[in-house]
Amino acid sequence: MTDPNLTSRYEIRRLSPEHIEWVKAISAHCTIFCSSVWPVVYPDHKEQRCYQFFNDVSYLVEHQINSGMSFGVFDKQYVYKHPESASVGGALYWDEDDLEHHDVDGHFLLREMDFPLVAFALSCDGAQPLDPERLRPLCDQMPLIETVSSNLESHIAPNAKEWQPIGPKDILMRAGTCTRQDYAGQGLMTMLSRFVMREAAAEGYRAIQIKTTSDAVEKAWFYPPEPFRALLVSEFSAETCEEIHPSGRPFKPFYPSKQRFAQIVVDLKTDDSTPPALVSSVGAPL
Template sequence: MSTLTNTATPNPNGPSSLKPRYEIRKLEAQHLPWAAAVMGHSHAFHSTVLGVMYPDRDMGVWLQDLYPALQYLVAHQIASGMSFGVFDREYEFKTAEARKAGGKLFWDPNEPSIEKTQGRKAEGMRMLQQMDFPLVSIALSYDAHVPFLAEKMKPLLDAMPEFGIFYGILAERDTRDPASWAATGPGQVLMRNATSTRHDYEGQGIMAALARWLRREAAAKGYRGIQIECMNDAVTHVWSNGVEQPFRATVVSEFECETWEDEKGKKVFAPARQRATKCWVDLKPEGV
């Protein structure tokens, strides 16, 4: 495991293994547009599921529609005080306007997409270039004792129905007795929801380093467990086989996207070939 030498974190006594140029910060309300953009762009252009399910969808247009629906999900988790982001302290701004503001998102729903003429990759890059801010990776979380409000999640579920189906399958296949893990009060169980890294910063181990730091931070704050649903092999690894001692991880439910069928026999996620998982990390295992 990498050496924990980077003290640029919300807890100087809890350093990270990130490179010196990176800093972990607690996300605040002013970071909401950036965090929603990082999450939305990752889902639209770099998901191993959505891109395969919808090869003919104009993802730029869809993302502009999805973005407003992400606001509540992101805001609720930022308000928990347990959502964090990795910031590039050496980030080079692309525009003078963003430099003056300390970062800016330039997405404009009235600006035409270029996906139909130049392809999805070009459209993804166009929108990425308009994300002119130093936030490069996010780990959103909320306290299990303060869950999402169903009525406020409706716009997101309408815009991305796969989201609800995904969580529903994993919940149905989770055979644990709720009494064995569910929170009975605040500060017990942390629900991780949204792990995304900007495409231009992928491959540097940022997501894994942030996850390891968050596990230690949550344990230090008294949480006894973290639950996370994963639709990416690297994320599943980091939250299952990649969990460090003394913590213990378990994959409590899973399904294969390519073969799962609903009650009508429809393969909702096909032809995407992706293992979907729900992982539980025990931060206070017995005997430790």
């Protein structure tokens, strides 16, 4: 598939099972090493955590790729590091045994990702939601993932209930967006997000719902092209979020991260008379 906003170097393709391992690797690397949240709140043993995340994120990735509404950006001019990678169209060389034999860090793991997939956006139909129990290993490893979701749910605007799925092809649920570290800053995520919006609208979806944990992803989804409009239905700040410790003392679970988390709905069914101005249901516009 092509997008008029992409340069001739890149192409958007629908993801399929053959891309699962690549998506898992990009997701693990971006989450553990590149996020403004997770490397800050989980700073220790990042290399081991990256391998563990790679294993634990399998269900999340597989479910959404199998849904048929997940897409990736591919570099058509990608230069392979290994001849054997080129012969098969890309390969991943991660091996947990490397922890014992190599100086493994984020740069090492990035070099071992020898494939042309450079960004992705995972989605599934809201009528076929993710199974929370199958996400348990991922949440057990990084419990604050659940804290993000629960806080967003607790802050959700009253009128956001209308954006819950009522059947197939009604609400597209977005859960997983990353750009590979060596391709960041080129606007690929914004172009991919707009492609997904148009594709979902063409498929008949009423809206897209996404929870964001980065400024770049939030910006990409909160500023959709006309005639779509975005609504901020929930938000909270890592900097001000407080919980009560078993000892009875308040503490900030995300300290020292200052990231703002948001839940956004992109309305795909607006007509031409609907102003494209952004609407916040819980406070001032972004």
